[in-house]
Amino acid sequence: MATAIRRNSRVSDGERQARQQLAACYRVFAMLGWDEMIYNHITLRLDDEPDAFLINPYGLHFSEVTASNLVKIDIDGNKLDDNPHPVNLAGFTQHSVFHRHLPDAHCIMHTHTTAGMAVSAVEGGLRPTNFYACNFAGQIAYHDFEGITVRAEEGERLVAHLGDKRVMFLRNHGIVVMGKTLPEAFLKHWALQRACEIQLATASMGTPIEVPADVVAVHQRDLSKVQIPGGPGVPDFAAMVRLVDRIDRSWRD
Template identity: 65%
Template structure:
């Protein structure tokens, strides 16, 4: 019989953040954006700018729950009783952005097939479809330096990121950050779709780039549409309803 979780050990705000992040992991699993026990989605703890939540190393995304997320500070100190290990590569990269990018409250990094395929091309993401045109001019690139465990790479990661909040790690994968988890989720969903569509396009025939003047109008109109409400909130809520119909254990 499962042991009941006493959420009173966390503040109401942290428990809500834990549930939101756990739901996001389950949504990523639902879409197949998983890599065994690797990759990470992290979220700052509300009211604690130096603390964030991360998945414990060894857990599959389908096993993530609100209660088994690990709370850690940007220096690597554990801030809760969860004893699970943390992937050093994930901690190094995510703590870097949480420390230095003030609006990076949620950070997502994946190794999906579509993302890695586009990241492994000289051209990177090209404005040849509805989604990729929306990202044109808004993506940073960082050259592959091997597994991300060396602190000195952080300086180059930040320099290459600049004022962008979406980065393609060449030969590696995708990186997205945003002020809220729902906005990061939506941004990632659109980027993943852009990459998948680009791969399908290359198999279907000769890619047809969207003209610059159309890209400008497209991005302007998309920005105007997102001005109402909280970006990504209804999209994320819809996916929470989907996973709730499958399994509600992420709430524990």
């Protein structure tokens, strides 16, 4: 399959690299237990085709996604390749509206992790009660549950509720994380997932202690001081891909 992609003149070098990066991300999510049978979705917009993005083939588990079986579609839902797999309507409806209206939403991740869904379903959502939660204080949008996201008209409300944020809790549903790059979105998702897990653990022990707003501000100001070169999330994502490669390298095909 990889050879077929390399020999196909219609696939640019940029698309080939995007396919491999996104396929690797699906395998990382599967390894971390962030999959949901055949559901949920991660999309990646193509640099050289801003109206086109890649999405997982509906019906396959995250651990089965490869560079070549990712589906290429435009923001109107038209397939741009001869991929035989269908696309999840809920995934297209949600992701296409963000890709259409948000130029900086290069990568979008939506999951139904237990911790993410649990925090999305409690009054107050994520609270600044742990290290990772402080990363997101004041940076999370919320959208009320309207049922499965398959109606295009909900898109206007999704964009309106998101505003200038790039992390959203879909109440009673799950989380949406966006990034200017896939590694940036990955690191946001990882930190948000940890924040939710710790909030759940803390809630079982008693009354959580919230971090004061002035301390949160200092924490957020200083986060960049612990980043290493390469860009937000780049070394983190690369480390996880190395772990995936020790298990199975077929995502590259």
